[in-house]
Amino acid sequence: MLHILATTATAIPNSTEVRGVRVVATCKEDLSWIDREASNYNNVIVYDKCDMNRTFSSANVTVHTMENIGSCDHAFLQYIVANYESLPDAVHFTKGVTHFTEGYNDNPSQSPHPDVRCRPWCSKYEKYKHLGRKPEIFGFSLDDYKFTNNPSNSNEFIFQKSPFANMKGWIEATNGLDVSMYLDTRCTRPMQGMFSATRAQILNTPKSTYRMLLNQQTHANEEIDHFIERSWGAMFCSEHASTATSNHTVNN
Numbered sequence: 001m002l003h004i005l006a007t008t009a010t011a012i013p014n015s016t017e018v019r020g021v022r023v024v025a026t027c028k029e030d031l032s033w034i035d036r037e038a039s040n041y042n043n044v045i046v047y048d049k050c051d052m053n054r055t056f057s058s059a060n061v062t063v064h065t066m067e068n069i070g071s072c073d074h075a076f077l078q079y080i081v082a083n084y085e086s087l088p089d090a091v092h093f094t095k096g097v098t099h100f101t102e103g104y105n106d107n108p109s110q111s112p113h114p115d116v117r118c119r120p121w122c123s124k125y126e127k128y129k130h131l132g133r134k135p136e137i138f139g140f141s142l143d144d145y146k147f148t149n150n151p152s153n154s155n156e157f158i159f160q161k162s163p164f165a166n167m168k169g170w171i172e173a174t175n176g177l178d179v180s181m182y183l184d185t186r187c188t189r190p191m192q193g194m195f196s197a198t199r200a201q202i203l204n205t206p207k208s209t210y211r212m213l214l215n216q217q218t219h220a221n222e223e224i225d226h227f228i229e230r231s232w233g234a235m236f237c238s239e240h241a242s243t244a245t246s247n248h249t250v251n252n
Contacts, residue, residue, distance in 0.1 A: 019040060019041050019042050019090075020041060020042060020088045020089055020090030020091055020092060020196075021041060021042060021043045021044070021045060021088045021090075021091050021092070022037075022040075022041045022043075022044045022045070022091075022092045022094065023045045023047070023075065023076060023079045023091060023092065023093050023094070024044065024045070024046045024047065024094055024095070024096050025047050025049065025071075025072035025073075025074075025075035025076065025093075025094075025095055025096065025193065026046060026047065026048060026049065026050075026052075026054075026095065026096030027049050027050040027052075027068065027096070028050055028052060029095070029096035029097050030096075031046070031054060031056075031096055034046065034056055034058070034061060035056050035057050035058050035061070038056070038058035038060055038061050039058070039060075041060065041092070042060065042088065043060050043061075043062065043088075044056075044058070044060060044061045044062070045062050045064065045079060046061060046062065046063045046064070046096075047064050047066050047075035047078065047079070048063055048064065048065045048066070049066055049067070049068040049069075049075065050068055051065060064078075066078065068157070068220045069217050069218065069219065069220060070214075070217030070218075070219075070220070070222070070224075070225050070228075071193070071220075071221070071225040071229070072093075072095050072193040073193070073217075073225055073228045073229055074214065074217045074225070076093045077210050077211075077213055077214040077217075077228075078214065079091070079093075080202060080207075080210045081207060081210050081211050081214055084202075084203075084207040084210070087199040087202055087203070088199065089198065089199055090196060090197070090198055090199070091196065091197055091199075091202065092195075092196045093193070093194065093195055093196070093197070094193065094194045095193040095194065137167060137182060137230055138166060138167055138168035138171070138179065138182070139166050139167070139168065140166060140167040140226070140227075140230065141164075141165065141166040141167065141223070142159075142161075142223050142226055143159075143161065157219065157220035157221040158221065159221050159222070159223070160218075160219040160221060160222035160223065161222075161223050162222065162223040162224050162227070164223075167227050167230065170224065170227045171227075171231075174212070174213075174216075175209075175212060176205070176206065176208065176209030176212055176213075177209070177231065177234075178240055180238070180240045181234040181235070181238035181240045181241050182231075182234045182238070184238050184239055184240060193229070195232060197232075197236050201236035201237060202236065204235065204236055204237065204238070204241045205235040205236070205241045209235070209241075210235075213228055213231075216228075
């Protein structure tokens, strides 16, 4: 949910000029808010992961039905890979749950000293805001996970443990990622599947890396989803992102 700030030298228009594209990953959430919010964006792209046959009255809303794989990050990766050569000035990635997303249009901003701009309800996450830049993230792992926005799905989609002891093992085995990216990133780590990025930030990482991460995801509820979630800031803002290599590629 934390907002990612641009740190490159390329200036972007202020928030009153940049509306950008909003990308919404959803399963069974109530999306009645989208028609109220659609006019705040040039386009709204909804990725329907649970065959809910979504329809909207706003002309700038497009719905894509996709397989329920990889949590919200799979939808975000789908969008990036499909639009890599024609990205808008700003992209706002969010889940479909209303209390996280309604009224959100925080554009990526320029700052030599990145900080976090956070809506009042997210103050409880403040203590985690720099975790993506600390070595502690390398020891992260999960043995189980229950969906928070769609809890009934937890019984339907059993958690899939990765073959890695922790996130560092996954990073070292994934071609296109490197531990140095996570140490030198100048962005805070997004949480709760809600963040914004500029075109320049997204292009900081090659399309091949995004495609590789997309192909790693094969289930609706898996540990690798959470590794990817904790990698957005490194991919968008690390000086090492475009040159990161590894001797191994994950095949799962």
